[in-house]
Amino acid sequence: MHTSLCVYFALLACAEAWTPIVVKNVTQLGPQVSPDVTRVSRDGGYSVLLEDRIIWLYDDTECLDLSGKQLSFVSNTASYAKDPNKNISMLQDFGVEAVGREKKSGQTDYAILADKTVGTGGWIDFSDDELYFNKEQKGKERVAIWPGTSPTPYSLSKALLFAPLVYVDSKPQNPSKQYQARGMTLIGVSTSSNGPVAKRQGDLIIWGTEVAYGGFSSLFGYTSTANPQDLEKRDVYLFGITDAGLQLARARAEVLTDFSKYRFWDPVGLEFINTPPKLEEKDYRKIYLPGSFTYGNIFFSPYFHTFIMVYFNKFVDSTFRIRYLDLNNPVGDDPFWPKRGKHGQGIAPEDIEALVKYAWSPEQELYKSPPGKGGFNYAGMAHPEYFNRHYFASSLYPKGTLASQRRNPWYGSKTVSEKEAGGDGKHLLLSWTSQLRGGLNSGIYQVRLAKVEFDTIPDNPDGIFPSAAASSSMPTHIAGKYCRQCANFNRQRRAKCTTALGTGIVASAGMVGVVVRTVAAADYVRLGVQDVVRILVRKPQHRDGLQETESSWVYRVQAWDVSTPPLETIQTE
Numbered sequence: 001m002h003t004s005l006c007v008y009f010a011l012l013a014c015a016e017a018w019t020p021i022v023v024k025n026v027t028q029l030g031p032q033v034s035p036d037v038t039r040v041s042r043d044g045g046y047s048v049l050l051e052d053r054i055i056w057l058y059d060d061t062e063c064l065d066l067s068g069k070q071l072s073f074v075s076n077t078a079s080y081a082k083d084p085n086k087n088i089s090m091l092q093d094f095g096v097e098a099v100g101r102e103k104k105s106g107q108t109d110y111a112i113l114a115d116k117t118v119g120t121g122g123w124i125d126f127s128d129d130e131l132y133f134n135k136e137q138k139g140k141e142r143v144a145i146w147p148g149t150s151p152t153p154y155s156l157s158k159a160l161l162f163a164p165l166v167y168v169d170s171k172p173q174n175p176s177k178q179y180q181a182r183g184m185t186l187i188g189v190s191t192s193s194n195g196p197v198a199k200r201q202g203d204l205i206i207w208g209t210e211v212a213y214g215g216f217s218s219l220f221g222y223t224s225t226a227n228p229q230d231l232e233k234r235d236v237y238l239f240g241i242t243d244a245g246l247q248l249a250r251a252r253a254e255v256l257t258d259f260s261k262y263r264f265w266d267p268v269g270l271e272f273i274n275t276p277p278k279l280e281e282k283d284y285r286k287i288y289l290p291g292s293f294t295y296g297n298i299f300f301s302p303y304f305h306t307f308i309m310v311y312f313n314k315f316v317d318s319t320f321r322i323r324y325l326d327l328n329n330p331v332g333d334d335p336f337w338p339k340r341g342k343h344g345q346g347i348a349p350e351d352i353e354a355l356v357k358y359a360w361s362p363e364q365e366l367y368k369s370p371p372g373k374g375g376f377n378y379a380g381m382a383h384p385e386y387f388n389r390h391y392f393a394s395s396l397y398p399k400g401t402l403a404s405q406r407r408n409p410w411y412g413s414k415t416v417s418e419k420e421a422g423g424d425g426k427h428l429l430l431s432w433t434s435q436l437r438g439g440l441n442s443g444i445y446q447v448r449l450a451k452v453e454f455d456t457i458p459d460n461p462d463g464i465f466p467s468a469a470a471s472s473s474m475p476t477h478i479a480g481k482y483c484r485q486c487a488n489f490n491r492q493r494r495a496k497c498t499t500a501l502g503t504g505i506v507a508s509a510g511m512v513g514v515v516v517r518t519v520a521a522a523d524y525v526r527l528g529v530q531d532v533v534r535i536l537v538r539k540p541q542h543r544d545g546l547q548e549t550e551s552s553w554v555y556r557v558q559a560w561d562v563s564t565p566p567l568e569t570i571q572t573e
Contacts, residue, residue: 021304021322022455026367029089029415029449031434032056034079036093038109039064042077043378043433045447048151048159048189049385049392052409054081055189055196056091057161058447059146059379061122063111071099071111074122075144078196084386084411088429089449094195095123118142124163124187124198142168143182150297150381151189152218154234154253155396161187162214162238165204181208184215186256202257211279213238213249213262217298217309220253221352221393225336237352238262239298244282245290248356265356270332272356289360295379296321300349302390303425303454307347307355310366310382310430318377320366320430329359349393367430367452374435374443386412387427387451415451428452 034040044059061077064070082092095113102109113122119134119142120126126134130143144166151159165182186201206213216239223235234253239246248265250272255261263272265288277286284290296311307325312318327341337357341347347354369377385391389407397406410418416427430450437444 020361020364021308021324021366023366024453024455026453027415027451028370029429029451032089032091032431032447032449033087034091034093035082036091036096036110037063037112038071039066040093040112041436041444042447043445044076044147045379045431045433046147046150046381047081047383047385047431048153049408049411050153050159050189051157051191053191054084054385054411055079055151055191056081057123057147057151057196059148060118060144061112062444063114064444065100065109066102071109072114072116073118074113074116074120075118075126075142076122076124076147077112078123078198080196081411085413088386088412088415118144121145123196125200127200127203129203130165140169144168145185147187148215149217149295150383151187152220152236153392153396154220154236156392157190159189160218160220160236160256161189162205162212162218163187164212164215165208181212183208183210184212186214205257206259209279210259210276211240211242211247211249213240213247215239216241216246216293216296216311219298219307219352219355221350222395223252224353225342235352237355239288241293242279242281242287244284245287246293247277247281248288249276270356291363295381297382298355299382299384300393301384301425302388303423304457305346306341309360310380310428312378312380312432313363316376317368318371318380318432319368320380320432321363322366323360323363325354325358326361327354327358330357331359332357349390350395367450369430369432369434369448369450372434372436372446374438377432377434377448379431379433379447381431383429383431384425386429387416387421388424389418390424412451416453422456426454428454 032045040061040063042058042061044057046057048055048057056079058077058079060073060075062070062073077093077095079091079093081088082090093112096110097112097114098108099111099114100109101107116122119137119139120131122145124145124147126143126145134142145163146166147161147163149161151161153159162184163186165185167180167182169180183204184206185203186205188199188201190197190199218239219237220234221237223233236251236253236256238249238251240249249262250265251262262276263274264276265271266273266286267288268285281287292313292315294312294314296309298307298309300306301308301324304324306327309323311321313321327347328339330337330339334357336342337354338344342351342354369380371377385408387410389410391408392406394403394406412427412429421427428451430452431447434446434448435443436446
């Protein structure tokens with residue numbers, strides 16, 4: 001099914017205009033298929049390309065017979081894409097065992113890792129103390145290891161993954177305590193002829209009292225431009241989710257197992273510091289990227305020539321969001337990082353320092369995935385190894401490799417061929433977990449796929465993306481008058497209407513107090529060194545007899561200076 005989409009939702013950052021990403025169409029590709037297993041229910045769906053094999057990783061995995069009887073249940077599993085060019089949805093599972101016969105059909109049942117249990121692990125092994133805890137709890141509580149995000153390649157054959165260890169209470173007195181973070185463990189990921197390989201790098205690297213760095217995404221690249229003598233060394237940038245947004249830590253690749261060697265981004269001082277922020281930090285001035293996040297990843301797009309972020313937020317609306325690193329909006333005045341990228345000449349996939357030198361674009365809706373019968377979708381992820389021959393950074397190839405040979409194979413050719421694609425990264429594979437049947441302990445889950453095609457990027461002499469500004473044909477707000485276009489009774493003196501004609505919503509820092517519509521709640525956008533715009537939620541409004549829906553919610557813009565308390569608080573009616 002093709003859905004025509006033009007996503008033009010935006011917040012204009014001060015005087016710096018920005019360009020929305022436009023989606024040309026979306027093609028639903030259906031569920032992933034595991035032909036080696038009788039019936040599988042699993043969630044997650046993360047991936048990495050290593051040695052010409054695409055590894056898919058999953059969280060809890062349950063195998064069932066045709067009548068719904070459980071055959072096996074483990075904490076995590078991994079598969080290979082069976083033939084990603086012929087059938088992008090087909091998987092090759094490992095650890096599959098025959099576990100009995102169907103009484104009616106006489107067919108043999110097959111399950112993944114049937115010799116293990118939910119208490120003894122899965123693809124990623126448990127440590128002795130974790131096994132002991134699970135044995136003592138006898139199913140009431142358990143330790144689980146869930147991949148949570150896609151691994152990060154640090155060579156053509158190896159990748160790293162920060163995976164959360166989670167306490168799971170099957171029957172919690174307080175539902176909010178069903179899942180409690182114990183911390184993050186580091187997993188080495190590689191391939192073999194017998195299936196994907198996972199190797200724990202010690203026990204807990206990051207304790208549950210800290211931000212879960214790496215749990216959202218990790219990137220491997222060059223060290224700081226201030227240290228040219230370290231060109232052979234590499235940093236890892238680790239992004240973790242908090243209630244207030246994303247936080248960022250940095251560590252040298254060789255000391256990833258030593259949390260004391262990590263450094264933490266300070267948005268106020270615009271530098272990495274030794275002291276980690278508090279997990280419960282709510283001051284948005286001290287958050288790397290304020291906002292709402294649950295699942296997602298960050299990666300370099302060869303099509304957009306910058307880093308992009310694809311994710312789900314905390315709205316249970318099954319919607320993918322997207323942002324890009326805006327190279328026309330530098331943070332600070334670092335001469336290495338002016339407008340248009342490093343030295344004004346763009347950036348490469350290894351230039352991860354750009355992630356603290358430029359601002360992220362405002363949040364846009366990318367694609368609303370269709371929910372299953374059991375409720376909302378979750379675990380939304382992007383998979384940039386498909387439809388892209390530049391998945392690996394050039395520096396990951398062996399020295400002496402010709403530039404023309406620093407390319408991985410094209411994957412997904414039956415879905416869209418390289419010749420017809422229009423460029424690496426113009427098409428992007430998405431996955432999400434669909435709830436076929438909801439329930440805390442009785443749910444059945446399915447990972448589903450879709451392909452997004454981005455629209456052509458217009459020519460732009462001023463940078464990676466063309467400039468965009470609010471339409472000059474917008475009506476003007478006059479204090480005390482009602483604006484038909486945005487349905488707002490205005491208190492502000494003359495200002496342009498915040499509703500662009502036929503395109504969606506725009507706003508700017510100068511429009512403090514102006515009502516904006518259909519904006520994601522609690523979205524915060526940094527507008528340079530000192531200014532932040534905050535979108536404040538108002539209760540849904542009944543207008544003209546319409547039902548209260550998310551699309552009818554009303555929001556207001558609030559701005560404040562980093563060095564002072566909020567300059568103005570808008571009271572809702």
